Structures are given as C-alpha cells and as structure tokens.
Amino acid sequence: MRRLYRARRWRIAALPLRLALAALPCACEPPARAALPADFVSLAQIDPTIALDLRYATANNFVGERIDGYDTAQCLLTRAAAQALARVQADLHAQGLGLRVFDCYRPQRAVDHFVRWSRAPDDPAQRARHYPRVAKSELFAQGYIAERSGHSRGSTVDLTLVDAAGRELDLGTAFDFFDRRAAGDSPDVPPAARELRNELRAALERRGFSHYAAEWWHFTLANEPYPDNYFDAPVR
Numbered sequence: 001m002r003r004l005y006r007a008r009r010w011r012i013a014a015l016p017l018r019l020a021l022a023a024l025p026c027a028c029e030p031p032a033r034a035a036l037p038a039d040f041v042s043l044a045q046i047d048p049t050i051a052l053d054l055r056y057a058t059a060n061n062f063v064g065e066r067i068d069g070y071d072t073a074q075c076l077l078t079r080a081a082a083q084a085l086a087r088v089q090a091d092l093h094a095q096g097l098g099l100r101v102f103d104c105y106r107p108q109r110a111v112d113h114f115v116r117w118s119r120a121p122d123d124p125a126q127r128a129r130h131y132p133r134v135a136k137s138e139l140f141a142q143g144y145i146a147e148r149s150g151h152s153r154g155s156t157v158d159l160t161l162v163d164a165a166g167r168e169l170d171l172g173t174a175f176d177f178f179d180r181r182a183a184g185d186s187p188d189v190p191p192a193a194r195e196l197r198n199e200l201r202a203a204l205e206r207r208g209f210s211h212y213a214a215e216w217w218h219f220t221l222a223n224e225p226y227p228d229n230y231f232d233a234p235v236r
C-alpha cells in the first residue's frame with residue numbers, strides 16, 4: 001500500500017479539522033479523475049512472465065473481502081511503469097529470480113474502502129495476520145493507510161521476489177504486514193531476508209523506481225507521468 005509519508009505529520013495535525021469538515025464539500029484536494037488515460041496498459045501485455053497475485057481482487061487481503069474497484073484481477077499501470085518493470089524482470093531473470101506483483105493501479109474507490117474498513121470494528125483474525133502490534137486506529141497515523149494512495153496515480157507497485165521455479169521467497173514478513181519489521185532496512189528480520197530486500201530494492205532502483213522506506217514491497221516510478229493525478233476508474 002502507498003502511504004503519504006511526507007504528509008504524515010500534516011495529517012495528524014489536521015485530523016480534527018478534517019473530521020469536522022467531513023460533511024462539507026472539500027476544495028482542499030482535486031477530485032479523483034473518472035477515466036484512465038490512454039497510456040494505461042495491462043502489465044500482462046507488456047511482460048507476461050511477471051507473476052501476478054493481485055490480492056485486492058480477492059478476499060485474501062487485510063480487509064478480508066474483494067476491494068471496491070477491482071472488478072477483474074488485472075495489473076494496470078502507466079506504460080512507462082510497466083516497461084520499466086519489464087526491464088527489472090529481465091535483469092532479475094539473469095540472476096535466476098523474478099517478480100511477483102501484489103498490487104498496481106488502485107482506484108480511489110478502493111482507497112475509500114480501506115478508509116471505511118479502518119473505522120469499522122476490529123477483526124481478531126485479520127489483526128493477528130496483518131497488524132498484531134499496531135492498533136487499527138493507528139494505521140493512518142503510522143503511515144500504513146492513507147486517504148490518497150500513490151497507487152491511484154498508476155506508476156506504483158507492490159511486489160516481491162520469486163525463484164526460477166516461481167516460488168515466492170521469504171523477505172521477512174508477508175505482504176501488507178503493518179509492522180516495523182516491514183520497513184525495508186529493519187534490523188529485526190533474518191539476514192537472508194534482508195539480503196533479498198536489498199536485491200529487490202537495487203533491482204527496482206536500477207530501473208528508475210524509488211522505494212517507500214516503511215514497506216519493503218512498495219515502489220514508485222520516480223519519473224511518473226501523472227505525479228499529481230489520482231484516478232478512480234475501476235480495474236476492468
């Protein structure tokens with residue numbers, strides 16, 4: 001998931017005001033755009049060798065149900081991001097590794113679903129699996145969930161490494177495990193997992209992606225074509 005790391009402090013300070021204004025039309029952020037630009041593509045068409053495990057199109061995610069806006073299990077990205085990922089995949093292939101992608105473009109309505117979920121009563125099973133050491137009410141303040149996600153701009157991906165046989169490698173935590181151990185440089189994961197995190201990060205950075213420090217799986221194309229646009233068209 002994409003967090004707005006730089007905006008965290010502002011969000012905490014502004015929260016009471018935002019709650020007070022929640023029922024009023026808000027001019028503080030531009031509305032998400034309904035239609036996707038023509039240069040959004042399916043990653044499978046750019047590189048069918050990249051494995052897809054698109055969790056939000058299924059119930060296998062921290063919410064425990066299919067997320068709004070994921071009408072089909074497709075990885076949509078800007079062409080620039082998809083082509084850069086294909087180059088990462090080729091680089092990794094030469095090392096006997098590959099990518100498995102968990103999330104790509106994420107409609108604003110999916111982010112809104114996360115926000116609704118965060119305000120609903122806790123589910124002990126989901127808590128144990130995804131955020132055992134962080135209160136659900138703290139997931140916003142600690143930057144694990146935000147009201148706007150970089151994924152909605154179309155050039156952000158969540159992914160991990162697989163071996164040559166397609167088996168997912170252990171990078172120290174599961175995807176969407178909201179915990180300090182998910183931080184890319186966490187000292188609290190085994191050395192082998194840290195090494196794999198470093199390999200993943202180096203491979204992505206070499207092809208123009210930047211890493212989100214709090215989550216080893218989250219990367220954004222640094223030179224993304226729509227840095228200021230958040231889209232809301234469903235994935236279909």
Ligand SMILES: [Zn+2]
Pocket residue numbers: 001002103151156157158217218219
């Ligand atoms: Zn993400």
